[in-house]
Amino acid sequence: MSNNPEHGHIDWLILLPIAGLLMFSVAFVYSASSSFAAVKFGSSEQLFWNHAARVLIGLVLMIGVAKLDYHFWERTSATVALVGIGFLLMVLIMGTEIKGASRWVRIGPMNFQPSELAKFALVLHTAVLLSTQKALVRDWRKSILPVLAWTIPTCALIALQPNLSTASVIFMIVLVMMFLADVRPLHLMTVVGAGALVGGLYAVSAEYRMRRLLSFFGSENADEAVRYQLDQALIAFGNGGITGVGPGQSRQRDWFLPESYGDFIFSIVGEEYGFIGILLLLGCFLLIVWRGYTVARKAPDAFGRLLAGGITTTLALYAFVNAGVTCGLLPTTGLPMPFISYGGSSVFFSAIAVGVLLNISAHAGVYRKKSIVRTVDT
16 A cells, blocks of 8 residues: 555555445445435435445545554644544534434534544544653653543533443543553552542433433333333344344334444344354454554554554444444443444544554554564674
8 A cells, every 4th residue: 555665564454344344334324224214315325325425435534544644643633632622612512412412513514423533532642642751651640640631521521412421431442541551550540440430420410321221230210212222123133143134134124223224233234144244243343453452562652552552442442332232231322333333423533543543554564674674684
């Protein structure tokens, strides 16, 4: 992908599975949304074409960003993070309310979800802060406090949308990055404990969040809508069995499973492609995560290592939390399946993040080659 002799090759074991997921997602979204789109828009292909266009744009963004030296983001991280927080403030002031939550800002003909920008902006700036303070990372006032000064406002603004699940996952991503930066275990556990306490109190502060938790634990006072959605998702998995009912043959997508083309598309994949399809899908994510952490380990500097680790952790948590929720292993949340679920903001910013990861992988290859040359010369 690079004709510059100073650049190594990108990691194709990251690019190929992600490109495959994006392209297959077009078929998944069409199958999951066709009946709904026919009723809602008068055309069964409306959401298919919307998603296909977004996938194409996402691929172009990913390839374009992969050609941009990742150190560019080191110089602009604070600005990007401020823009992310600014958009989150816009959501509270003039956000578009959908299904009782204000998580979107209307930009022209499309809804933009600022939390998708904010999570990657925070990962980017956290990598800068922890790498810049590498020599002082054991001093919590000079390493942890600056990170929390950006993390707390970002997570708080997202939680107020309300979107506690996204805020919680973003907080966990930052914790993983602190661990990768070799923050003292005592300091890290203190942050974990404080975050768990605040998150727990916020989770039980609203009746609808309590009902969601009760649904997960099977209480009689559970949220019936949430319980219904999960039951229908599990029925879809049961219908699929080992090999699935076949592409486009889902029965749950039509009138039974809400959000069948969004947060719960994983269950439609399970119904149509069976247990084998689910294993292949999760296998792609495992491959991406393995290669992502390999890139992080071989990155030429602390910033590249932490940024690659943060991006990989983000993709991993979103994918496996979504799968866990759909299978009833985790409380119901509104997190999309990366590269698979319908939605523009998630596709665009995930593609940009992967482009950055691919560029780091190219530089990691350069670093390895130079190290070998130095060893031979010695």
